[in-house]
Amino acid sequence: MPRTLPRPHRDDLRIAVGGLLGGVLLWALGIHPRPASDSLVLWHAPWGPLVPLAVTAACEPLRRTRPRAGLLIGTAALTLDTVTLGSIVTVVLYTDLVYAAVLYGTPASARRIPWITGMLTVVGGVVPAALWRDPQGLLIGVGIGVVALAPAATGALVRDHRDAAEAARLRAEQTALLAEMDRAQAVTAERVRMARELHDMIAGHLSAIALHSTAALSLDDAGTTREALAVIRENSVAGLAEMRRLIGILRDAPGHRGSAVSPTLDGLGALVDRARAGGLDVTLDAGHGEVPVPVELAAYRIVQESLTNALKHAAQGRVRVALRRRDGRLEVRVSSPYRPGDSPRVPGSGTGLTGMRERAALLGGTFEAGASGTSWVVRAVLPLTEGDPA
Structure with a gap:
């Protein structure tokens, strides 16, 4: 297919028509920049100025689409x-083309x-002089500067501003x-943080509720059922409290902790007591001292999730929880009895291990x-930031 030229802009057509009509009007009135007696006038035909005027006006529609050809x-x-004899309009139209x-x-x-016109x-001023x-020969250079250099410099300045605006x-x-x-x-x-926090807070309570409700339904013993219901109620209340705490964190303004405080390692004793109430044989050995708040929260959640997994998967035996501070690091270790091939007592999603790994990686x-x-064995080593209290 033959390549079609882009249509000229409407404003360019208006400039061409307006310039042509203005030049014709000045020609009709006999207004010319050079008298007929001027030695430079070689074409004395009265209609001579109309030819370059018409050609220059015809170049105006090309000023945007084909500016170099114009x-x-x-x-x-x-x-x-x-x-x-010349036409002032031809000169004005030419400055616009430049x-x-x-x-x-x-x-x-x-x-x-701009360099060429400069x-x-x-040259146009120095050589004739x-x-x-x-x-007075310098006036030729001045005329060239007005007709060519000035519009070229103006165009360069406007283009620089346009390019700067586009870049901005x-x-x-x-x-x-x-x-x-x-x-x-x-x-x-x-x-992701909210999902991890929600999982770590609620999974343990729901797992204990699921285990003891299964026991209450499968055993026809009033005493066992009563104990199971007591554990279910305790975990339901604790889970509800954790949910309210999380909602409080979400509602609090940034920087305000209020009553929605994060759990601390001082609460490990209560956490272990709940695990024991759920049927685990747990020992706690906490020799961590004072640690930064982010490390404290991560360690608490890792222990909490490890106990939840032990409640779901561990074989009969003792679960050991140990926290030790060594060489500027807090080591968290939770070990539980394990027998390959045992099926979990409560189905798991596998997100608990992912959450613990993410907590450690964030620190x-x-x-x-x-x-x-x-x-x-679950083992996490959490570095303590420099300058924290020992």
Whole structure:
């Protein structure tokens, strides 16, 4: 298919028509920049100025679509105009072609045209003055500067401002995109944190409720049923309290903890007591001392989730919980009896191990969980930030 030229802008057509009509009006009134007696006038035909005027006006629709071609044709028309009586409108239209060639042309044209017009201005002023030995020869350079250099410099200045505005717009869009990406990542991270917190708080209570409700339904013994219901009630109340605490955290303004405080390692005793009430034989050896709040929360949640997993999966035997502070690190270790092939008493989703690993990774620590002989061992090493109290 033949390549079609882009349609000219409506404003460019208006400039062409307006310039042509204005030039014809001045010609009809006999207004010319050069008298017929001027030695430069070689074409004395009365209609001579209309030819370069018409050609220059015809170049105006090309000022945006083909600015370089319009400037070249316009230069030829202006050269022809210099040997006629001339038209002021032709010169004005040509200055617009120079301006448009710099503003709408290629980057190479935008760089070269101001330099070329500048050199022509200097040469056009110095050479005639030197040859004629008359300072008035400099006026030729001034005329070239007004007709060519001034519009070229103006076009370059406007183009620089336009490019700077476009670059600023692109930077603003990029900044907005990065801000949106940061917001999306922050929302995702907050959702993951909330899911991890909710799982760690509620999973243990629900697991104990599931185990003891199963025992109450399967055993036809009033005493056992009463004990199971007591444990179910205790875990239901504790789970409800944890849910209220989480809702309190979400409702509190940033920086205000109020009554919705995070659990601390001082609460490990109560946590172990609840695990014992759920049927686990648990021993606690806590020699951690005072630790930073983030480490304290992570350690508490790791112990909580480990006890929940022991309640679901551990074989009969003793569960040992130990916390030790060594070389600027807090080591959390939970071991429970393990027999390969045993099916869990309560179904699990596997998110507990993922949550514990994420908590350790967020603090720059390490996490391991796996079978070691007849025990299932969970071990997390959490670094303490420098300057924390020992």
